[in-house]
Amino acid sequence: MTKLYRRSHFARWRAAALLCISLTAAASFPALASAEDKPLVIVRDIDINSLDPARAWCDTCQIYLSNVYETLIGLGTDNKSLVPRLATKWEANADQSQFTFTLDPDAKFSDGSPVEAKDVKWSMERLKNVKGDASFMMDAVRSIEAKDAKTVVVTLTGPNSEFLNILTAPYTGVANSVEASANGAAAGEDAATADKGEAWFLAHSAGSGPYMLAEYKPGDVLRFKANPNYKRSAVAIGDIVIKHTKDAVAQAQMLQSGGADIAMQIDPDTAKTISGGELSVETVPSYNFLYVALSPGAKDGGKLASKEVRQAIGYALDYDGIIEFTVGGQGKKIPVAIPNGFPGTDGLPEPKQDLAKAKELMAKAGAADGFEINATFPNMNAYGVDLSLLIQKVQQDLDKINVKLKLTPVEFSVWRDQVRGDGIPLTTVFFAPDYYGSAQYVQYFGMMEGTPWWKRAGGATDASITNAKTAELLTKVLAAGDAEKPAIYKEIAQTMIDDRIIIPVVSPDLVLAHAKSVTGLRYSACCNLLMNELGLK
Amino acid sequence: MSASSAPAKPRSFALPSHLTLPVLLGAAITLFWIVTALSVDLWPIYDPLDMVARRLMPPSAEHWFGTDALGRDVLTRTLHGARSSLIMSCAVIFFAVSIGSALGAIAGYAGGFIDNAIMRLVDVTLSFPPILLAMAVTAALGPGLENAAIAMIIVWWPAYARLMRGQVLAVKAREHVEAAVAGGAGHARTLIRHILPLCWGPILINATMDFGQVVLLAASLSFIGLGASPPTPEWGSMISEGAIHFYQWWICAGPGLAILSVVLGFNFLGDGLSDYLDPRRS
Numbered sequence: 001m002t003k004l005y006r007r008s009h010f011a012r013w014r015a016a017a018l019l020c021i022s023l024t025a026a027a028s029f030p031a032l033a034s035a036e037d038k039p040l041v042i043v044r045d046i047d048i049n050s051l052d053p054a055r056a057w058c059d060t061c062q063i064y065l066s067n068v069y070e071t072l073i074g075l076g077t078d079n080k081s082l083v084p085r086l087a088t089k090w091e092a093n094a095d096q097s098q099f100t101f102t103l104d105p106d107a108k109f110s111d112g113s114p115v116e117a118k119d120v121k122w123s124m125e126r127l128k129n130v131k132g133d134a135s136f137m138m139d140a141v142r143s144i145e146a147k148d149a150k151t152v153v154v155t156l157t158g159p160n161s162e163f164l165n166i167l168t169a170p171y172t173g174v175a176n177s178v179e180a181s182a183n184g185a186a187a188g189e190d191a192a193t194a195d196k197g198e199a200w201f202l203a204h205s206a207g208s209g210p211y212m213l214a215e216y217k218p219g220d221v222l223r224f225k226a227n228p229n230y231k232r233s234a235v236a237i238g239d240i241v242i243k244h245t246k247d248a249v250a251q252a253q254m255l256q257s258g259g260a261d262i263a264m265q266i267d268p269d270t271a272k273t274i275s276g277g278e279l280s281v282e283t284v285p286s287y288n289f290l291y292v293a294l295s296p297g298a299k300d301g302g303k304l305a306s307k308e309v310r311q312a313i314g315y316a317l318d319y320d321g322i323i324e325f326t327v328g329g330q331g332k333k334i335p336v337a338i339p340n341g342f343p344g345t346d347g348l349p350e351p352k353q354d355l356a357k358a359k360e361l362m363a364k365a366g367a368a369d370g371f372e373i374n375a376t377f378p379n380m381n382a383y384g385v386d387l388s389l390l391i392q393k394v395q396q397d398l399d400k401i402n403v404k405l406k407l408t409p410v411e412f413s414v415w416r417d418q419v420r421g422d423g424i425p426l427t428t429v430f431f432a433p434d435y436y437g438s439a440q441y442v443q444y445f446g447m448m449e450g451t452p453w454w455k456r457a458g459g460a461t462d463a464s465i466t467n468a469k470t471a472e473l474l475t476k477v478l479a480a481g482d483a484e485k486p487a488i489y490k491e492i493a494q495t496m497i498d499d500r501i502i503i504p505v506v507s508p509d510l511v512l513a514h515a516k517s518v519t520g521l522r523y524s525a526c527c528n529l530l531m532n533e534l535g536l537k
Numbered sequence: 538m539s540a541s542s543a544p545a546k547p548r549s550f551a552l553p554s555h556l557t558l559p560v561l562l563g564a565a566i567t568l569f570w571i572v573t574a575l576s577v578d579l580w581p582i583y584d585p586l587d588m589v590a591r592r593l594m595p596p597s598a599e600h601w602f603g604t605d606a607l608g609r610d611v612l613t614r615t616l617h618g619a620r621s622s623l624i625m626s627c628a629v630i631f632f633a634v635s636i637g638s639a640l641g642a643i644a645g646y647a648g649g650f651i652d653n654a655i656m657r658l659v660d661v662t663l664s665f666p667p668i669l670l671a672m673a674v675t676a677a678l679g680p681g682l683e684n685a686a687i688a689m690i691i692v693w694w695p696a697y698a699r700l701m702r703g704q705v706l707a708v709k710a711r712e713h714v715e716a717a718v719a720g721g722a723g724h725a726r727t728l729i730r731h732i733l734p735l736c737w738g739p740i741l742i743n744a745t746m747d748f749g750q751v752v753l754l755a756a757s758l759s760f761i762g763l764g765a766s767p768p769t770p771e772w773g774s775m776i777s778e779g780a781i782h783f784y785q786w787w788i789c790a791g792p793g794l795a796i797l798s799v800v801l802g803f804n805f806l807g808d809g810l811s812d813y814l815d816p817r818r819s
Contacts (some may be wrong), residue, residue: 249783269606273784312598325592325607379762386781389606392768396607407766424693483540 029187039223039239040534043260044375045250045299046222046244051213052201053125054191057133059432059528060222060242062170064528067224069173069207070154072101072120074162079287079525080436082164083497084231086115086174086208087152095159095479096422103150108229109176112204112211117146122177124154126187128407130195135172136210136342136443137434168526176206179366186425203378210235212531220244224531236535248384255279255513262521264513264529268330271511278516282328286510287339287525288383290326292317292394292503296465297458298423302376305462308365315358317394318402319351319505325393326385327508334504337431337445338492343438348497349437351504358401373425376418379409383508384429390505391428423456428505435526438489439478445502446470457501472494555813563805564800574619583610585617585770593785603787605766605778613769615791620769621801625682626751629689630744636690637697638740646697646707646728656702667692671754675763678777682771685764689754693747700743704736740812747805749800756796772796 013319019261038425047058053069074085087101092305121144128138156163177187183204210230215223222242226235241504243260245251254260256276267273271281294313296305304310322333328468334340335348362368366403375389388409395405405426410418418424427485434440448471459465470492477488496502510523520533581588589600590609596603602611644655662670676687708714709732718733752772758764760772767774772792779788 028752247781249781267781269782270784328592381781386606388767388778389781392607395768396586407768409762409766 001428004133010394024150026446034039039241039256040237040262040536041260042240042262042529043245043254044242044263045246045264046219046242048216048218048222050132050198051205051216052132052198052199053123053171053175053207054130054134054195055132056171058453062434062526063242063528063531064169064213064222065173065208067211067529067531068205068209068213068526069170069171069175070107070115070209071167071170071175073167075436075524075526076317077522078269079523082087082168082284086120090164092164093410096156096163096268096298097156097159098198099150099154099156099163100147101154103152104232105150106231107209109179110227110229111176111179112148113176113178113227115151115174115176115208115238117152118149119177120144120152120174121146122181122187122478123174124172126185126191126195127172129187129189131192131466134169134434137166137169137171159473160439161478161480161482162437163469164440165435166440168436169434170527171434173207173209176208178184178205192467194360195291209239214239233532235532237531240531240534246437247381254267254515255515258515261518262512264510264512264523264527265384266511266513267381268328268509268511271513272328279516280516282512283509284512284523285332285340286383286523287341287509288430288494288510289334289337289339290382290385290387290390290428290430291505292505293424293427293429293453293456294501294503295419295423295425295427297486298425298456299459301425301458303367303373304425305370305464306365306367307464307500309360311363312358312365312367313398313403314500314503315354315361316397316403317351317503317505318353318397319354321397322390322393322505326390328504330384330508330511331508334507336496337502337504338438338441338493338496339433340507342433342436342441343384343436343486344493346490347487348490348493354396355400362401366460366524368402372403372404372406374408375405375426376408376410376415376424377428378415379411384511385430385506385508386432387391387428394426394428394505423458433525438492442470442474442489442492442496446474448474449500453501465501467470467495467499467500470499538752543664544579551634555809557809557812559805560809560812562805563802563809565678566802568617570795570799570802571621573616574623577616577620580616581637582616583613585609586768587616589613593782595785601762602740602791603785605775605788606782607787611775611788611791614760614775615772615795618771618772618775618792619799621682621765621769622642622752622755622795625686625689625755625815626748629686629693629751629755630748632690633747634740636701638701638736639693640694641698641701642705642728642733642736643702645702646709646732651768652702655698660697662691663699667754668757671758672761672763680766682765682769685755685758689751692754693751696747697740698745701736702738704739706733706734708735741809742807742814745803748807749803752796752799752803756786756792 011443016026025028046060048060049058049182050056053065070086072087074083081160081195086104088104090101092099099520123145126410128135140156142157143155147152147153210223211228212227214225214343224240226238235468245254248266251263251272252270274281277515280406294310316345332340335352338345377387391407443451446515447454447465447467473488473492477485480488512521514521517536519535577578588804589610590604590608592608594604600610605611613776642656644652671688671692674691675685714731717727756773757773760777765771765774772795775792776789
């Protein structure tokens with residue numbers, strides 16, 4: 001009895017121990033399994049305004065669209081050359097006003113249906129007609145014809161040698177017209193009001209890119225899963241998560257703690273604090289830049305109507321100091337509001353501070369005693385540059401020629417309303433490319449009728465703001481061949497420098513910080529990050 | 538032998554019982570910051586807006602609190618920050634006490650509809666979380682120290698209105714007030730001469746205790762970009778700038794210590810005042 005009891009007692013202990021082992025094993029197997037299935041985590045400030053290809057307009061949108069919606073043409077790894085994507089070949093007529101694209105016969109959307117010319121036509125017309133932020137990319141398009149299921153002919157309103165480059169921008173990605181139309185999307189001329197597809201696009205994707213939308217929680221996560229119907233290249237990582245992490249310090253901490261695999265918005269000062277043998281930190285030149293914008297036409301901006309005053313401001317800025325103070329020296333000077341390395345920028349003189357000349361110009365303009373102007377700016381960090389810090393440095397520099405800045409930090413949305421409304425005499429803001437090509441910069445920053453900064457600078461009320469030569473040269477360059485383009489763009493750049501409405505101050509380098517186990521990470525001029533190039537070792 | 542020729546006993550020095558160590562410490566800290574705010578321009582220190590050294594330098598003999606991202610001396614900016622923080626807090630407390638006490642006194646004395654109207658307004662205002670209300674008001678008026686001060690006055694006056702009303706209701710029922718009314722004193726005279734002089738104790742204690750909280754709220758508004766505009770040296774905005782450079786801890790340390798000491802100083806002082814003016818609490 002006693003023996004039996006002892007045996008029974010022992011058996012109970014043994015059973016309990018076995019149960020513990022089994023439970024531990026059961027608990028650890030899923031853990032092992034989940035470690036293997038762990039998604040690749042990218043940390044960044046998710047600034048998404050929409051996931052609708054016709055309405056999205058942000059840096060994270062570029063990443064999302066370029067990985068989910070394929071464009072007709074891709075941008076090569078050199079960030080300059082054009083490579084086939086949905087279009088396997090293309091040809092232009094003699095004056096570059098009509099383009100014919102032949103589609104990849106094997107291209108399929110994520111639902112398995114083939115990508116056809118009607119989808120290309122529908123997507124491009126929808127981008128144009130929805131009149132979202134990126135609609136201007138289709139401004140030059142007169143008509144789009146689906147000649148047959150695999151041939152598209154695009155006719156422009158005039159010659160445009162940069163149209164093929166525009167088609168590398170992620171916003172021109174092609175969506176499944178049948179699926180999207182069935183869910184409220186419209187592409188007709190009344191699409192600005194008739195289209196009801198935006199809400200559907202927030203929870204679904206309808207592209208032919210390497211990834212599909214798995215989940216989107218605003219302000220939290222954007223999750224991708226591999227598109228099983230994507231055959232253009234192998235997709236090494238099936239599950240990728242972009243986790244919303246607002247500031248650079250938090251991104252660096254996530255990376256160091258192993259909570260993230262990639263961080264692309266870390267500023268150079270924070271990058272210096274990243275350590276550990278498992279992490280790689282690489283600094284590469286970027287095409288992003290920050291600039292000071294002067295608007296004589298803004299309320300109380302009259303003092304800036306004098307070109308001498310604007311030129312004096314340009315000479316008063318300490319460009320080396322700005323790069324040192326804003327990005328710890330990890331940036332480049334930029335002569336004109338066109339990224340370094342883009343057509344027309346080779347050989348342009350670097351901007352430099354010349355206080356004597358600045359004072360001389362102020363005296364010539366009768367403004368030696370100086371003046372005070374409002375400088376409202378978006379209180380944010382862009383590409384590693386704290387705009388508050390940047391404008392305080394500008395304030396210190398301009399104080400030396402008696403130009404006093406009254407700084408007012410505001411939210412970006414407030415800034416945008418103000419700059420589009422009454423205008424802001426002096427401000428600082430940023431710009432990033434959507435594709436490789438200089439025309440978009442001329443069309444955005446050039447003092448030609450209708451450009452955004454022409455309007456903000458007061459071109460509509462002050463004829464002296466308009467630079468007829470810029471418009472004339474732009475028409476010429478859009479009809480020119482590849483060999484002539486750089487020289488003409490350089491002439492345009494010189495007119496833009498001379499106008500001194502936009503004064504670029506720094507092109508910050510980009511910090512690519514990632515776990516060493518991640519391979520294939522690179523900065524793309526059009527798309528920021530191409531996930532299908534990523535791998536794990 | 539006369540009494541005067543008796544050897545004098547050594548007199549022991551003893552502080553009044555309400556002057557405790559925390560109260561003395563609070564008074565010393567408060568005095569330091571008030572003197573700093575009033576005289577910092579005369580001090581032989583750097584200019585708070587000038588780049589005086591390499592950026593992001595850690596604390597050293599030349600720069601005790603290091604330098605910030607624009608190479609400005611953090612200690613200098615911290616000391617200059619006292620001016621905007623303390624002057625604004627003084628203004629906020631003064632106006633909040635004046636407006637709140639006046640309305641509270643009227644509500645308590647008049648009663649009826651006026652009392653109801655004022656106190657419901659107080660209830661509505663107090664139902665909002667202070668930081669949220671201050672953010673909403675500042676966002677509507679635009680960023681800047683003046684607008685932040687207006688926002689904080691809007692947040693703070695109801696507390697004083699409620700406190701003053703309670704005091705007036707308690708004092709109003711006393712016999713000397715009834716005697717004054719029976720003697721023919723008018724409403725204004727009764728309120729000002731016979732009631733209000735007995736109501737100021739708790740208001741004064743509260744105002745002293747609130748001072749530190751006002752400094753904190755002002756710093757919070759500046760931290761989120763709704764207070765002082767750059768490059769004004771202000772503690773909240775300095776901490777906000779320092780937060781970007783997280784690993785350069787000294788940028789936040791100066792203004793952080795300043796806020797800590799001011800809040801602590803005024804709280805100690807408020808406690809002392811409370812013991813002195815309201816012995817029942819001790």
